[in-house]
Amino acid sequence: MFTFNTNGTCSRQIKFDVDENGNLHNVEFVGGCRGNTQGVALLAEGRNIDEVAEALSGVLCRNNTSCPDQLAKAIQAYKKSI
Numbered sequence: 113m114f115t116f117n118t119n120g121t122c123s124r125q126i127k128f129d130v131d132e133n134g135n136l137h138n139v140e141f142v143g144g145c146r147g148n149t150q151g152v153a154l155l156a157e158g159r160n161i162d163e164v165a166e167a168l169s170g171v172l173c174r175n176n177t178s179c180p181d182q183l184a185k186a187i188q189a190y191k192k193s194i
Contacts, residue, residue: 113127113128113129113138114127114128114129114130114186114189114190114193115127116182116185116186116189116190118179118182118186119177119182120174120175120176120177120182121144121173121174121175121177121178121179121182122143122144122145122179123141123142123143123144123149123179123182124142124143124144125141125142125143126139126140126141126142126179126182126183126186127139127140127142128140128156128186128190130161130190133160134160134161134162135158135159135160135161136156136157136158136159136160136161136164136187137157137158139152139153139156139157139183140153141153141179141183144179145179148179149179152168152179152180152183156183161187161190161191162187164183164184164187165183165184165187165188166184168180168181168183168184169181169184169185170184171184
């Protein structure tokens with residue numbers, strides 16, 4: 113499981129798994145607005161990491177970021193780590 117510490121959002125961390133085909137699974141936000149983060153996690157489930165990162169990158173809420181934007185940043189960090 114990959115863990116990413118968020119910056120500038122109510123959520124503090126994002127955790128997820130990536131399968132051998134590059135698809136997201138078990139996306140979990142720690143903290144944040146429960147309904148919104150659960151919704152983002154469910155919509156990302158099983159989707160390709162590049163597709164999710166492209167769709168969510170640049171979505172802004174406060175502090176020039178958002179939980180969806182932070183998931184895109186988490187995916188980029190994951191890709192750099194492998």
